Amino acid sequence: MFQRILSILFLCFLALTCQITSHNVKPFLAEKTLEQIPLSPQPKVWVDFQVVKVADWETTLAGLLDLDDPKAKAAGLKDRKEPISIYFYLVKHPKYGSFMIDSGVGESFAKGQSGELISSLVESQMHLSHMKVFETTKAYLTKNKIDLKGVFFTHLHLDHTLGAYEIERSVPFYVGPREVTSKHFINLFVQGSTNRLLGENPNLIQLDFGTNQSQITALDFFGDESFYILSVPGHTVGSLAFFIPSKEGAHLILGDTCHTRWGWNEGVTPGSFTSDHKLNRKSLDFLKGLEKTHKLKYVYPGHQERISVLGK
Template structure:
């Protein structure tokens, strides 16, 4: 009897390996994604990208991507890039030198959209290079990891955060939806926020299922460069080292199990994995 039950028990245990929100499923709504240009970051000192000295004495150029996702009639913006105050700022010799060539409202206008057309603004985490232009979308519901939201509201400002960038929500004028664990954003498993703590306490990645291109995972800052996967390179500015390594492992295994393409948002070599703006990936 036990032998006969074993296949069923094994199947049951495997089905629990992935949460219901992220199990493989074809998208039910019309889902499209555009990569938006949210700046460049020149790291003249790349040493913070690893707390074990991997990048000591090196420099790296990082891209900074934001992503517009259409789900039926709804528009979700994933991350809000660098602040618009950096528009046209030249790259200089500072250890970290960010610049922005075009803002989000300008890019949305090329798609016939206004900031008020964005119904949900989901942030991978609270750092200024991902929340920079958030205030341009005050009518959007803000989705952010619950632990990050708690940190932003504490009396001690988290490193790398500029709470003023999220003023519409921190002052109570905008709607906030703090996210605990994984979140099936639209209820059909086509767009899922994935809990990936470590870089910040409530950091997330985003799984998007496309009919033609298949599933993609937007990394947030689980890593900043593709090379960090094999090196297990944890940045020195991450809030929790063990959580960082666990999230790196989880994201890679999810991608393998789902057959998903990982988009490392800060790696310039990953920009070409999605269609070039203003074309959308489907």
């Protein structure tokens, strides 16, 4: 009986001290952050931007949307299977080279051979057998002769790291503030899978915006107003969004602060997939505000097709 109690206490201790990955992470302290993106950014250079759809999938609507939101209730939304997609984004800077946002999907998942990377318990919840993969990460990078200089992760949920293991170990993996070092019970079940997906000894770098964890902050990453990283905590503690100016209007990448087109259009936050609903609400409201104050061309929800907002 005493041994059983000790075992339970030990498991509770593990749960309370478990990070999403046990890989080492290096800090990146931003020298200068902004509370707001300039109303009319004037980049010294323009980056090339491309969105790549790599897979179709499905998941529960109650995870993607807060079905208790009055707008969801008024629309009569009920839980069901909802079609979603997986994307990565490619940013090409004329001086600093090519960067990905999120990591796509690796060949093992295209072949239905996820067992070496994802635990059976996690796989049973993700239903990876329902995923239809169009493009794998390594094949895309090789085919297009892309010399990758870094990967920015909107966050480290497994569906955003499914291609990380196919990327060269030397390539920096940038994550948001406290994304790695925060501790949550669920990590006890996903840490092993996350470790394997990130690969052996990844070059993992955690951004530090120098602010408290609930503050929304912007970072001019290249220092030339061409590419802004936004700290938008809520979905996860270190969730990131991205604001990329273009001559026709900016691209706004939401990550999973908003998964769906309907959620963005109606201003409804994610459901059970999000960790802090209050912070997610604050971050989504901030991003929605950019639609009013800045000239946007497209908005990219985490798991559905882009939304054209130019001229709205």
